[in-house]
Amino acid sequence: xxxxxxxxxxxxxxxxxxxxxxxxxxxxxxxxxxxxxxxxxxxxxxxxxxxxxxxxxxxxxxxxxxxxxxxxxxxxxxxxxxxxxxxxxxxxxxxxxxxxxxxxxxxxxxxxxxxxxxxxxxxxxxxxxxxxxxxxxxxxxxxxxxxxxxxxxxxxxxxxxxxxxxxxxxxxxxxxxxxxxxxxxxxxxxxxxxxxxxxxxxxxxxxxxxxxxxxxxxxxxxxxxxxxxxxxxxxxxxxxxxxxxxxxxxxxxxxxxxxxxxxxxxxxxxxxx
Amino acid sequence: xxxxxxxxxxxxxxxxxxxxxxxxxxxxxxxxxxxxxxxxxxxxxxxxxxxxxxxxxxxxxxxxxxxxxxxxxxxxxxxxxxxxxxxxxxxxxxxxxxxxxxxxxxxxxxxxxxxxxxxxxxxxxxxxxxxxxxxxxxxxxxxxxxxxxxxxxxxxxxxxxxxxxxxxxxxxxxxxxxxxxxxxxxxxxxxxxxxxxxxxxxxxxxxxxxxxxxxxxxxxxxxxxxxxxxxxxxxxxxxxxxxxxxxxxxxxxxxxxxxxxxxxxxxxxxxxxxxxxxxxxxxxxxxxxxxxxxxxxxxxxxxxxxxxxxxxxxxxxxxxxx
Numbered sequence: 001x002x003x004x005x006x007x008x009x010x011x012x013x014x015x016x017x018x019x020x021x022x023x024x025x026x027x028x029x030x031x032x033x034x035x036x037x038x039x040x041x042x043x044x045x046x047x048x049x050x051x052x053x054x055x056x057x058x059x060x061x062x063x064x065x066x067x068x069x070x071x072x073x074x075x076x077x078x079x080x081x082x083x084x085x086x087x088x089x090x091x092x093x094x095x096x097x098x099x100x101x102x103x104x105x106x107x108x109x110x111x112x113x114x115x116x117x118x119x120x121x122x123x124x125x126x127x128x129x130x131x132x133x134x135x136x137x138x139x140x141x142x143x144x145x146x147x148x149x150x151x152x153x154x155x156x157x158x159x160x161x162x163x164x165x166x167x168x169x170x171x172x173x174x175x176x177x178x179x180x181x182x183x184x185x186x187x188x189x190x191x192x193x194x195x196x197x198x199x200x201x202x203x204x205x206x207x208x209x210x211x212x213x214x215x216x217x218x219x220x221x222x223x224x225x226x227x228x229x230x231x232x233x234x235x236x237x238x239x240x241x242x243x244x245x246x247x248x249x250x251x252x253x254x255x256x257x258x259x260x261x262x263x264x265x266x267x268x269x270x271x272x273x
Numbered sequence: 274x275x276x277x278x279x280x281x282x283x284x285x286x287x288x289x290x291x292x293x294x295x296x297x298x299x300x301x302x303x304x305x306x307x308x309x310x311x312x313x314x315x316x317x318x319x320x321x322x323x324x325x326x327x328x329x330x331x332x333x334x335x336x337x338x339x340x341x342x343x344x345x346x347x348x349x350x351x352x353x354x355x356x357x358x359x360x361x362x363x364x365x366x367x368x369x370x371x372x373x374x375x376x377x378x379x380x381x382x383x384x385x386x387x388x389x390x391x392x393x394x395x396x397x398x399x400x401x402x403x404x405x406x407x408x409x410x411x412x413x414x415x416x417x418x419x420x421x422x423x424x425x426x427x428x429x430x431x432x433x434x435x436x437x438x439x440x441x442x443x444x445x446x447x448x449x450x451x452x453x454x455x456x457x458x459x460x461x462x463x464x465x466x467x468x469x470x471x472x473x474x475x476x477x478x479x480x481x482x483x484x485x486x487x488x489x490x491x492x493x494x495x496x497x498x499x500x501x502x503x504x505x506x507x508x509x510x511x512x513x514x515x516x517x518x519x520x521x522x523x524x525x526x527x528x529x530x531x532x533x534x535x536x537x538x539x540x541x542x543x544x545x546x547x548x549x550x551x552x553x554x555x556x557x558x559x560x561x562x563x564x565x566x567x568x569x570x571x572x573x574x575x576x577x578x579x580x581x582x583x584x585x586x587x588x589x590x591x592x593x594x595x
Contacts, residue, residue: 021469104308206404206405
């Protein structure tokens with residue numbers, strides 16, 4: 001009994017050490033962002049600020065606000081469109097299989113694993129020639145297309161779990177393809193929409209490669225703006241850390257409140273799940 | 274149910290001809306826009322990039338005349354690309370291995386019917402919700418050799434403090450092509466940041482694997498008198514083989530695409546000690562205007578990834594009912 005007690009104590013101790021390790025960067029970023037310039041120095045990194053100073057947050061916001069706005073204008077429509085198209089695709093692939101539908105699905109899925117560098121040159125040329133280079137609609141289009149495979153995957157696997165018998169009853173009543181989708185499938189799809197919504201929003205918000213290639217200031221999303229902020233040597237560390245937290249906050253808040261669904265997206269993205 | 278399943282859904286290709294109905298066309302019509310988009314933006318563009326990689330387009334002005342394998346020969350003889358391949362190899366092996374071990378370890382701890390399980394789980398996974406750019410910015414400061422983690426190591430009495438990402442040492446430094454083969458120590462800093470961000474992913478996968486092992490299996494082993502350690506190695510771990518395959522493939526996939534983290538944290542590094550093919554491609558193409566060489570690098574990246582992903586996808590989807 002006492003051995004069990006000791007074991008449990010060690011278990012919790014190890015868990016707490018790891019938890020502290022994972023939180024350590026957050027702690028440092030947070031306390032640094034709250035320091036005035038005079039207190040930011042190499043030797044005192046771990047010390048708490050003597051007084052809370054929000055000026056670095058103000059400076060960071062000034063530099064990042066156009067990027068934050070662009071990222072919102074980008075992530076919200078991209079997420080909505082990708083979810084709708086994904087739901088339709090998933091429905092077709094799970095409930096109305098046709099010869100070759102599985103092979104098609106596999107070819108579709110491969111699209112989410114390619115290194116995007118291998119499509120970047122043509123993408124840039126095409127975006128430029130159709131007038132969507134350096135524009136938010138252009139980036140929305142790009143994120144929708146390259147987000148399609150995972151959205152289709154999540155909805156398809158979700159719909160596979162809905163028994164075919166449910167559709168059968170409606171079919172006997174003479175309900176058609178879209179009628180069944182609207183009346184039976186869609187009302188059951190809320191969890192899948194939450195999963196893909198969170199996943200896609202996080203992906204688009206955090207994305208860097210497309211954003212850096214296809215936009216120039218002032219149309220750059222927040223991650224490019226943050227990179228530019230920290231890339232300039234004259235910017236103080238407290239401003240950089242405030243910027244980093246600010247850029248991470250939207251996805252972090254979503255994670256804190258809907259973490260369960262985020263993890264489901266995470267697991268679904270590894271194909272088996 | 275009186276109806277045969279085969280009559281209900283259009284899954285059986287070899288049945289007697291069915292009357293033509295809209296119901297049979299709708300699924301394909303639904304998928305058509307996505308099929309076209311992926312056909313053009315994924316496969317079409319890959320072919321296009323492939324074609325570019327065989328041309329002489331190494332200036333700002335496109336020159337699509339044939340250049341054979343010259344771009345591939347050039348990159349494979351290039352000091353930078355050779356460094357990339359070395360870095361990618363060491364980064365992938367260490368990042369995958371360490372993330373996997375920490376992930377499995379944490380999953381086992383969390384699976385011990387602990388209190389506050391949800392809190393601990395969330396804490397180990399939250400870095401996944403953060404952008405690699407943010408991770409790079411923060412860890413660049415934490416692993417700055419003159420502050421951060423080194424202050425703690427110094428307080429602990431360490432005299433030889435690591436130089437982290439500014440270290441240019443390569444261990445063991447065996448001459449190979451134009452470069453020295455071995456682990457560039459600067460990569461360790463990037464690996465630490467990447468493990469911080471991604472080990473929660475391994476944990477989540479392993480935890481879902483552990484939860485799907487039936488309890489009676491664990492109990493049966495306990496009745497047999499196996500102690501906890503043997504049970505783990507002989508009973509639990511073999512059950513997790515499929516999960517391990519998934520973890521390894523997904524982490525390899527992430528590792529091979531690593532770009533943002535390096536971009537924000539270290540850049541290519543002195544003598545390219547922290548460079549990656551992704552970074553090389555980006556700079557060669559868009560800053561150096563060597564489009565054809567950039568295309569060749571990206572095709573190599575694609576091939577390296579396909580070696581792992583294509584068999585994995587085939588294997589994952591084959592197990593499903595048709």
